[in-house]
Amino acid sequence: MNKKQIKLDYTELESREELNREDSELLEKAEQAREKAYSPYSNFKVGAALILDNGKHFTGNNQENASFPVGLCAERVALFAAHAQYPESKIKTLVITASGSRQVLETPVSPCGSCRQVFTEFEHEQQEPMRIILASGRGKIFVFDNAENLLPLSFFSDQLKH
Numbered sequence: 001m002n003k004k005q006i007k008l009d010y011t012e013l014e015s016r017e018e019l020n021r022e023d024s025e026l027l028e029k030a031e032q033a034r035e036k037a038y039s040p041y042s043n044f045k046v047g048a049a050l051i052l053d054n055g056k057h058f059t060g061n062n063q064e065n066a067s068f069p070v071g072l073c074a075e076r077v078a079l080f081a082a083h084a085q086y087p088e089s090k091i092k093t094l095v096i097t098a099s100g101s102r103q104v105l106e107t108p109v110s111p112c113g114s115c116r117q118v119f120t121e122f123e124h125e126q127q128e129p130m131r132i133i134l135a136s137g138r139g140k141i142f143v144f145d146n147a148e149n150l151l152p153l154s155f156f157s158d159q160l161k162h
């Protein structure tokens with residue numbers, strides 16, 4: 001028996017003031033997108049913003065539906081829009097932020113498993129790290145240097161070659 005451990009590797013920032021200029025601008029764009037979320041069922045607003053290696057920005061917010069499973073998370077709205085328009089470009093950084101309807105979140109939003117699966121596939125495809133920054137209304141910010149750190153041992157298409 002060989003016991004293994006996987007370390008969760010990220011940087012914790014005390015506040016948004018510690019972000020560099022590019023990341024800080026992305027956070028502002030994510031916050032603007034968050035306010036336009038279509039989330040009448042959960043009342044939970046999420047915004048995402050990303051920058052490609054060609055300098056273009058894309059944003060997204062959560063889009064819900066009366067048929068609940070039909071909705072899509074903010075980060076996938078942004079990622080799919082970017083990938084649809086610039087399939088050859090690499091995603092440098094993705095920022096995600098969220099807020100509840102009644103109170104400001106104190107802890108950074110945590111992307112769902114389906115979104116993490118999308119992050120790792122795009123990162124694998126582009127063969128360069130995709131930085132992921134998780135924020136909330138105020139307080140700490142988590143910076144991940146690559147998507148794999150958010151989903152170790154993830155499923156890739158290589159495993160379909162049987």
Ligand code: THU
Nearest residue numbers: 042044046062073074110111112
């Ligand atoms: N949601 C996101 O858009 N991104 C996340 O990272 C977490 C959850 C959305 C999905 C749904 O519209 C609402 O938040 C509540 O789950």
